[in-house]
Amino acid sequence: MYRPRTRAGPEDRGWGCAVPSTVLLLFAYLAYLALGTGVFWTLEGRAAQESSRSFQRDKWELLQNFTCLDRPALDSLIRDVVQAYKNGASLLSNTTGMGRWELLGSFFFSVSTITTIGYGNLSPNTMAARLFCIFFALVGIPLNLVVLNRLGHLMQQGVNHCSSRLGGTWQDPGKARWLAGSGALLSGLLLFLLLPPLLFSHMEGWSYMEGFYFAFITLSTVGFGDYVIASYLLSDTRKPNRDWQILER
């Protein structure tokens, strides 16, 4: 009967000890965030300011060339464009499709949801789809973890199998295990981080660094959605990718 009470002793002390070290940890966390904030602010703030200025210049030219347009009309058009873009609509004149919610886009969205990457270049706009999305993720995210876990085990077993075979032929299991492990790590890095950018540069016209950035942001499941593969299949506004870069300058 008294056991729970005597057990409470060390737990009490544990709580008292854990709080100050947690405060320290939180300080380190906040300092790290402050570092990130400062660096991103410095690096991106200037570029965004430059982009704003160049866009305002473009707008000014447009207003001078098309004298029938006035500032409020243009601003309301800009708001409309951004809203329609976020809704996944087709924006350009020559397309009459379903925008970005075609079959392939829906599949892509499903994958990005259950892997928790969530690129967000597509997101549900109807309440029904949002509700379904919640239930879909509730089952899908654990299912995805089970599948990844199983594939990981299978690869682990493959590596063990290789290392035991090597160990058998070389008579040195320790070295064989080390070799198989480093071989697996290297091939994993090559397969998921270093080779895909080459493929993307061919398929998407990205630079190697852009492809590497995309691969890292995807594998870490951060998924900003600034780069998305097969965008020419998913979206009409992204199709003339290279034209845009010309327009941008």
Added chain:
Amino acid sequence: MYRPRTRAGPEDRGWGCAVPSTVLLLFAYLAYLALGTGVFWTLEGRAAQESSRSFQRDKWELLQNFTCLDRPALDSLIRDVVQAYKNGASLLSNTTGMGRWELLGSFFFSVSTITTIGYGNLSPNTMAARLFCIFFALVGIPLNLVVLNRLGHLMQQGVNHCSSRLGGTWQDPGKARWLAGSGALLSGLLLFLLLPPLLFSHMEGWSYMEGFYFAFITLSTVGFGDYVIASYLLSDTRKPNRDWQILER
């Protein structure tokens, strides 16, 4: 010396057994994805089509009202707007700021990166910021996990502490543990899923369901970025949120 070989036996069998069940699991995974694809396609495709149509109608009206604008000029303007929006620029006339990469935006971006939520309403556009982002995430994501883990332990200890106290007064440790556990679960649900939407509806003008959807998408670290808090601080194009909904119709 022969040990590695005899050990290889069950691993071989394990591999042979694991493959068919993995194939079955992959089938279930693909079937689940197909289900999601079908439902999202049905629910969202129609809405996106409607949004495309309404946007095309708006464009048509605009072209009729402003006769000096032609179709190619408007399309090139639309591309410019989408590109500038993605670059995080200020789009409206009355703003001359740094767009969305202000200090608060950079902090928000840092948090969203290391929690792997990655809303993506902001994403780095310069190569320097992208490289820094990769290193920032490489250290920051584990750091974030350590912090969350520590906070989780602290809460666990708090719950144990409560349950042992309850057990001491009630003389029934089993029931006390059950009560403390369910109390913790309930308060966690309330704190992170059910109460925040009320706050969002006050701060952001969202409906309860929208707030719940945002809370779920954030806690699951999917982070589509379609809903983002404090958007009136982060972005100028999002400021007139209610006006947009009027414009949309």
